[in-house]
Amino acid sequence: MIVFIQIEELRKALAQTRKSGKSIGLVPTMGALHEGHLKLIKTSKEENDFTVCSIFINPIQFNNASDFEKYPKTLEQDTQLLQSLKCDAVFAPSPNEMYPYGRPALTIDFGYQNNILEGQFRPGHFSGVGIVVAKLFNIIQPDKAYFGQKDFQQCMVIRQMVNELSISVKLRIIETMREADGLAMSSRNKRLNNEERLVAPAIYESLLYAQTNLLTKPFEIIRLKIKEGYLETGLRLEYIDLVDFNSGALVSEAKAGQKYAICVAAFLGDVRLIDNVVVNT
Ligand code: AMP
Secondary structure (H helix, E strand, C coil): CEEECCHHHHHHHHHHHHHCCCCEEEEEECCCCCHHHHHHHHHHHHHCCEEEEEECCCHHHCCCHHHHHHCCCCHHHHHHHHHHCCCCEEECCCHHHHCCCCCCCCCCCCHHHHHCHHHHHCCCHHHHHHHHHHHHHHHHCCCEEEEEHHHHHHHHHHHHHHHHCCCCCEEEEECCCECCCCCECCHHHHHCCHHHHHHCCHHHHHHHHHHHHCCCCCHHHHHHHHHHHHHHHCCEEEEEEEEECCCCCECCCCCCCCEEEEEEEEEECCEEEEEEEEEEC
């Protein structure tokens, strides 16, 4: 496994890979790798001849400076894990390598998606995600790219970008990997203290509650019940919303025979966690 830190070196190596007829899979990450990331790598390895995992804590997608500062940095451990999975290459550039002209003046406006869910609460976040993913697509030119359903709206905006800019890549969305108690795996879970870690599975439980009651209770009542339940445990609900799975639009009530995502964001202390479930009604 080769670790690349320079764009040009990686481009040269991948030109050779492509020339020899090998397909390339890309798994973009911000490191602090867990089983969720590893599932993406394993799937890419099954479906491609050559897998590149990028590890880059992208400064321009953090709308909160302290979230960026506190983001776990475990590059050495991450590369060892990737080596053990026989990942073919790691791309771990510095911020200066990715943004030699400083913070890009360019922004990407995803329209409707900017004003709902994460877009609403994290101004500038998806612009930063869009720019870094577009750069990674340009540098690596993968046949397939792997993203986690855990970040449901991220999948939606990347699909939008790929469609609207005619980017030649096949997107693969991989199911959310969870801890035994249901908590969605996340690099941010490392920042929970013991007490918070015990409370955190209530997020997934609330999604299951919403899923069970989707067709029998008004969504507003479900939201209220969840908000009240959270208050008892110390969780602070930021939003819980119902989204049409295919269009990505918010809906107020579920109908039978449709596909939805229920998306939630909540704080435990100063740690912000997100999760979602996909439901066929
Ligand atoms: P991150 O390092 O948090 O930017 O995540 C890198 C990729 O891994 C993203 O596509 C995430 O959606 C995906 N991912 C994160 N957590 C999980 C999980 N628990 N299960 C599956 N994929 C995940």
